[in-house]
Amino acid sequence: MSKPVHGVTLAEIYAARRRIAGQAGRTPLVRSEALSRRFDAEILLKLETLQPTGAFKLRGVANMIAALLERNGREALAAGVTTASTGNHGRAVAYAASRLGVPAVICLSRRVPDNKVAAVEALGAEVRRVGDSQDEAFGEVERLVAESGMVAIPPFDDPLIAAGQGTIGVELMEDAPDLDHVLVGLSGGGLLGGIGAALKAIRPSLEVTGVSLSQGAAMHDSLLAGHPVAVEEVESLGDSLGGGIGLDNRCTFALVREVMDSHWRVSEQAIATAMVELLEHEKLLVEGAAAVGLAALNEHELDVRGRKVALVLSGNGVSLETLERARALAGR
Incomplete structure (x- = not known):
């Protein structure tokens, strides 16, 4: 079988699991009794909130950096690493770089919440606030690569990054081999x-x-158009799901189009309600982007009766201020 155009194979995902062992943790898959009763299904929660950096992003970053070291040696990172991120990815790069003792510059748009900026800075990375969008922050990354020789660690559009995140799928299959359905933030x-x-x-x-x-x-608009398109970013409780996919996207657009079966969009009220429900009933503090699976089940009344369903709770990067905003919007 020929290698797919996006470059993400099961063999690459298993290689990623070997590389990230000891850096990114294997996270629990736990049954929610309350949600299982409500939806007449077996609802399982994949707790990526328990990663050392509080989000799934560490998997992909750790895989890419380890692969660079395997292929090119330590000199590959001599000038340091850089990236643009809405927060969780930047924190993952800062964490991995700190463990390797290499400099890191994280470029963030001014829309990124202050708590996520502080979390990156606490790991010793330099933060640069650039523009009002991810695309503007990416421009600073390109300048650093061209002028300083730093290595760019992309947030998503790279086979090594996607393969690292794919290790979640392997764990899901090991822990719930009869799983029927998974909902993931996109x-x-x-x-x-x-x-x-x-x-x-x-x-x-x-x-x-x-x-x-x-x-x-x-991604939603790009899939409808049949090619990557630009969109205007908006303020959202699910800020980690904002930003473009890159007009020159070379990996994830094709990958998502290949593997995704269904797609839903959720309102701010639905995200807020799901965040509050996960805190009140599951005692889990999650960011808006991590709550969208439950938001979709609630808002669109998806029929999952009798099925085994996993919700990927992708991260816990939420401030108390944002949580209070979610509670107000949810009417709690």
């Missing part, structure tokens, strides 16, 4: 694409559902 496509690549290779009948914001959903 933005740039590295998370859903990687998980979907693993799941479809192991259990092709499993349904993979992506969940996007109701506005500013770049």
Whole structure:
């Protein structure tokens, strides 16, 4: 069989699992009794909130940096690493760089919440606030690569990043081999694409559902158009799902189109309600982007009766201020 155009295979995902062992943790898959009763299904929660950096992003970053070291040696990172990120990816790069003792510059748009900026800075990385969008922050990354020789670690659009995130799919299959359905937040496509690549290779009948914001959903609009398109970013409780997919996207657009079976968009009220429900009933503090799977089940009344369903809770990067805003919007 020829290698797929996006470059993400099950073999690459298993190689990623070997590389990230000891850096990114294997996270629990736990049953929610309350949600299982409500939806007349077995609802399982994949707790990526328990990663050392509080989000799934560490998997892809650790895989890419380890692969660079394997291929090119330590000199590959001599000038340091850089990236643009809405927060979680930047924190993952800062964490991995700090462990290797190499400099890191994280470029963030001014829309990124202050708590996420502080989390990156606490790991010793330099933060540069650039512009009002991810695309403007990416421009600074390109300048650093061209002028300083730094190595760019992309947030999603790279086979090594997607393969790292795909290790979640392998863990899901090991812990719940009879899983029927998984719901994953969808933005740039590295998370859903990687998980979907693993799941479809192991259990092709499993349904993979992506969940996007109701506005500013770049992958959603790109899939409808048949090619990557630009969108205007909007303020959202699910800020980690904002940003474009890159007009020159070379990996995740094709990957998501291949592995995703269904796709829903969710409102701010639905995200808020899901965040509050997960805190009140599951005692889990999650960011808006991590709550969109439950938001889709609630808002669209998805029929999952009798099925085994996993919700990927992707991160815990939420401030108390944002949580209070979510509670107010949810009427709690």
